Amino acid sequence: MQNPFHLCIIDDDDIYRFTIIQSAKFSKIEHKTSVFPNGEEAITCITDNLNNPDNLPHLILLDIDMPIMDGFQFLKDYQAIESKLSRPISIYMVSSSVDPEDIEKAKSYTSVVDYLSKPLKSDKLKEIMERTLQNLNV
Amino acid sequence: MGKKKQNIEISITDLNAIARIGYWQLDTKAGIYLLDNISCEILQLPHDTVLTKNEKPPNCSNQDKWNHIQDLLNQAIVHKTSFNHELMVVLPEGKELWILLIGKGDYSNGECISISGMLQDITDRKVSEKELSNKKRLLDYTENKANLGHWKWDLTMNLITCSENISRVIGTPFGKPITIEKLTEGIHPEDLEYTLKHLKNAVKNKYFKTLVHRFIFENGVERVIQVLGEPIFNDKDELTGFMCSSQDITARKHFENELLKRNQLFNVAQEKAQFGYWQWDPHTNFVTCSDNMARVLSVKENEQFPLSKLLQDVHPKDVDYFNDCLNNIVRTKSFEGFLHRIIVHGRTRYIQVYGKVNTNKDGSVLHVLGISQDVTNQKRIENELVSKNQLLNFAEEISKIGNWQWDLSTNIIRWSANLYRIFEINENDEIIFDTYFTHIHPEDRKMVTTKINNLRENKIFERVIHRIVLHDGSIKTVELLATVNVDKSGNLIEMIGTLQDVSEQRAQEIKFKGLLESAPNATLILGAGNIVEMINKEAVNLFGYTSEELVGKSVETLIPLRLKEKRAPHKERFLANPKIQKIDIGEDFYMKDKAGNEIPVEVTLGPLRIKGGLIISMVIRDISTERSAERKILKAKNDLELLTKELTAQNHQLADFTQITSHNLRAPVSNLNSLVEIYKMMEDEEDRKELFTKFETVISHLTLTLNTLIEALSAKSHTSLERNDLSFRDTLTKTEEIFTAEIQRTNAVITSDFSEVNSICYHKIYLESIFQNLIGNALKYKSRTHAPQIEVYSKLIDGKVVLSFKDNGLGIDLKKHGHKIFGLNKVFHNHPEAKGIGLFMTKTQIEAMGGKITVNSEVDQGSTFSIHFI
Structure with missing residues (x-):
């Protein structure tokens, strides 16, 4: 595959990042992973690679609670540049918050495919990775 | 005829004996006096005594006296005149004898052959004359003293004989008759003409009106003389002269002048008061009157006029009455005032007449003095008064008010007509204090007496309502009002007042009062x-x-x-x-x-x-009860509000907890879950070992979070923490000590200003925690380019203490992070030590004490945290 599956994790929690990376390994799906500890770094990277689809992720796991720029602030900025993207990105919000307010808010963003609460189990991760791949192929 | 003549002669002789008149004859040739018996008896000589011309009789006191008599006779013989001499002889016993010697010579061929004469004992007359003379001297003396003199004006001779006093004043010898010119010589030139005219008029009118003139004495002194005169008539009723007396009335005149002036004033007053006086002589029926009255009556001033003139203006219907009154006055000799009408210029006026009857010693009427006063105005007022009084009576009757007057000096009590009616007493009954007092209801007497005494003593009377019991036993309620009149020295002279029958009002009042009493609410009636x-x-x-x-x-x-x-x-x-x-x-x-x-x-x-x-x-x-209920409701509402606030706060806290549990607890727990799953799937032992370090990190993070939460929970559950007065300065000093190393390392400068307020009543640990957290943050999130400058200051804003911490550090983008700045585990910088606990705890502590914390910040400019204490 010329262009392997690109998973992006935007989260300040290094333990979580570690578990996702491990779980992704367990899925046996060929992929590469990029990590951002807050929204700001992530949006900067995306903005920089708008016309460079090889560097854009296929799937983003976005946390809500982060320093500097949280998940929602990231989504706001992302919406502004979404139309300029050379390729669509599937964004899943993954948070430990069970606050319905947060869930509602997350789902109101059309950019967000789904809201998933932590912990994100290995098979669940495998499932969304597969679904994203399917969507890409169609 | 002869016999008849003889009888007459005998009678004459008898009469002569009674009159003690004797006859004598002197034979001039022989020089012998022949005396009849009576003459001898008068002279107390023996009968048939013959006296010779040259030899004095034995009882003659001296020869000179006898020679004087012979000379007188000789003169008569020479002048062939009769003689008439009064002589005094002293009898042997020493008794004085006055004799009148009258005689005349008998002539034959021109030669006196004898002198025959009469001799009369005039001793008695002479004694009287002497007495008169003495009296006259006394009179002169009196005249002199009283500045009085008299003079007789004989019209036949037109000469005047003056008394000694006047003679002296005029400067003529006493006894010598003087002319009118001489008499009037000293009269003041200005008065001379009218004095002479006055005398002329006196002769013309046979009546001497009183004359007053001025007289200038030799020494230049001017005196005022009043002359009174009485005409003298002879038996034929012809005027022969005047007997006048002059008196110096200077002093009196002076007084009179004063009087005149006063009289003028009086006249003016009279005219003002519209009264005049008049004097009526019932005998002559003539009237004189005062000037003002004369003008009213159109008569000449100072002139008398008949009574009819006085009555000319009297109202025709009152004329008879006027006359009756005058007659009555004369009859009773006392003047009873009366009122009559007059018509002047077609208008009726009322005249009140007062006066006085003057009588002489015998009690017969001399004249009647009257004063007539125009009382039309008073009468009008009186009429008004009468009509007013009628109205008053009427009003009193209607309003059931009576009035009374109690003269305390005479103790006379006067009641108005209606008062009698109120008490149902006969209007003719005499009123005494007891009349009123006995009518007072026995139960009210004490109260009324107290009030009346109070009035007497303090001159203050409050109205008093009391009951009276009428003769038939019925009861009325009356209201008594009284006031007093006092004289200049403040003594009570009279009490006056009203008394109103308020029975009906009272009944109404009682009815009203009943209604008032039955009212469920407190009610006041205000006047x-x-x-x-x-x-x-x-x-x-x-x-x-x-x-x-x-x-x-x-x-x-x-x-x-x-x-x-x-x-x-x-x-x-x-x-x-x-x-x-x-x-x-x-x-x-x-x-x-x-x-x-x-x-x-x-x-x-x-x-x-x-x-x-x-x-x-x-x-x-x-509305106390309502008010207190209201207050209770209000309190309940306040309590509820407080509760709501508390609940809201708790909700916020709950929200915080939700946040905390979802983010800060669920995160490590889910991490743990993930790690466990990974652990199960991992086969490589090396990998598993690495995994355990992750477990340790998560567990220690979880422990810290749990501890913070416990701390926060305990802060929130202790709303009533111990409070003390704490000094900001001391707290800052302590904080600086804790951060000494940091401050030195960062070269931080901390300034403070607590001049406005330096203390707060607060929980000590919390205040220290606030200082430590905020100063700690300021030091931790310092600017990358310059040393920290921290200002700590306190202010009073709207009476509340506000403590601020201002730094020049990194600052926070409030647009992005404002809503979660005080949340747990919120960090806004990728700072290695940012744990997101400090501000959360600070906020929790401040809110636990009832205050709040706000922040102002700009990225790269710095932040200001302000704590608003309550």
Whole structure:
């Protein structure tokens, strides 16, 4: 595959990042992973690679609670540049918050495919990775 | 005939003996005196004594006297005249004998052959004459003293004989008759002409009117002389002269002049007072009157006129009455005043006549002096008074008021007609104090007496309402009002007052009072000046005053002073438009009871216009209970609000907890779950070992989070923490000590200003925690380019203490992070030590104490955290 599956994790929690990376390994799906500890770094990277689809992720796991720029602030900025993207990105919000307010808010963003609460189990991760791949192929 | 003549001669002789007249004859040739028996007896010589011309009789006191007699006779013989001499001889016993010697010579061929004469004993007459002379001397003396003189004016000779006094004054020898010219020589030149005219008139009128003239004495002194004269008539009723007396009346005249001046004033006064006086002589029926009256009557001043003239203006119907009155006055010799009408210029005027009867010593009437006064105005006033009085009577009757007057000096009590009617007493009954007193209801007597005594002593009388018992036993209620009149020295002279039958009003009042009493609310009836006139039992209960204590007082007594200003506009509004309304002063209205307690009330004012002004009924509803219920509700509401606030706060806290549990607890727990899953799937032991370090990190993170939460929970559950007065400066100093190393390392400068307020009552640990967290943050999130500068200052804003911490550090983008700045585990910088606990704990602690924390910040400029204490 010329262009392997690109998973992006935007989260300040290094333990979580570690578990996702491990779980992704367990899925046996060929992929590469990029990590951002807050929204700001992530949006900067995306903005920089708008016309460079090889560097854009296929799937983003976005946390809500982060320093500097949280998940929602990231989504706001992302919406502004979404139309300029050379390729669509599937964004899943993954948070430990069970606050319905947060869930509602997350789902109101059309950019967000789904809201998933932590912990994100290995098979669940495998499932969304597969679904994203399917969507890409169609 | 002869016999008849003889009889006459005998009679004459008898008469001569009685008159002691003797006859004698002197034979001039022989020089012998022949004396008849009577002559001898007079001279106390023996009968048939013959006296010779040259030899004095034995009883003659001396030869000279006898020679004087012979000379007198010889002269008569030479002058062939008769003689008439009065002589005094001294008889042997020493007795003085006065004799009148009258005789004449008998001539034959021109030669006197004899002298025959008469001799009369005139001793008695002479004694009388001497007495008269003595008296005259006394009179002269008197005249002299009294500056009085008299003179006789003989018209036949037109000569005047003056008394010694006048002779001396005029400067003529006494006894010598003088002419009128001489008499009037000394009269003041200005008075001479009219004096002479006056004398002429006196002769013409045969009547000497009193004359007053001035006289200038030799020494130049001017005196005023009054002359009175009486005409002298002879037996033929012809005027022969005047007997006049002159008197120096200078002093009196001076007095008179004064009097005249006064009289002029009096005249003016008379005219002003419209009265004149007149004098009527009932004998002559002539009248004289005062000048002003003369003018009114159109008669000449100072002239008398007949009575009919005085009556000319008298109203025809009153003429008879006038005459009757005068006759009555003369008859009774006492002047009873009367009133009559006159018609002047077609108008009727009323004249009141007073006067006096002058009688002489015998008690017969000399004249009647009258004073007529025009009392038309008074009469008019009187008529008015009468009609007013009728009205008053009428009014009294209608209003059932009577009036009374009690003259304390005479103890005479006068009642108005209606007062009799009220007491149902015969109007002719005499009124004494007991008349009134005995009618007073026995139960009321003491009260009335007290009031009357109070009036006597203090001259203050309050109205008193009491009952009277009439003769038939029926009872009336009357209201007594009284006042006093005092003389200049303040002594009571009279009490006057009114008494009103208020039985009906009383009945009405009782009825009204009954209604008032039955009113469920406290009610006051206010009269003029907001004076309490009546109160009901409820009001007594509410205010604690008795009716007696409150009636007569201003309603202000019941209103707290502090409400005075606030009430003013309402008061004005009410008076401008009096209608039933509630007192609304824009806040709770209170009234004050006797003990001074304020009672919340709702007051309704009801106006009633009466003739005398405005009566206000004031209905007062005690709303203490409502108010306290209201207060309870209010308190409950406040409590609820507080509770709501607390609950809201708790909700916020709950929200915080949700946040905390979802983010700060669920995150490590989910991490743990993930790690466990990974652990199960991992086969490589090396990998598993690495995994355990992750477990340790998560567990220690979880422990810290749990500990923070426990701390926060305990802060929130301890709302009533111990508070002390804490100094900001001391707390800052302590904080600086803790951060000494950091401050040195960062070269931080901390300044402070607590001049406005330096202390707060607060929980010590929390205050220290606030200082440590905020200063710690300021040091931690310092600018990358310059050393930290931290200002700590306190201010009083709206009475609240505000403590601020200002730094020049990194700052926070509040647009992005404002909503979660104080959240747990929120970090906004990728700072290695940012754990997101400090501000969360600070906020929790501040809110636990009831305050709040705010922040102002700009990225790269710095942040200011402000704590608003309560």
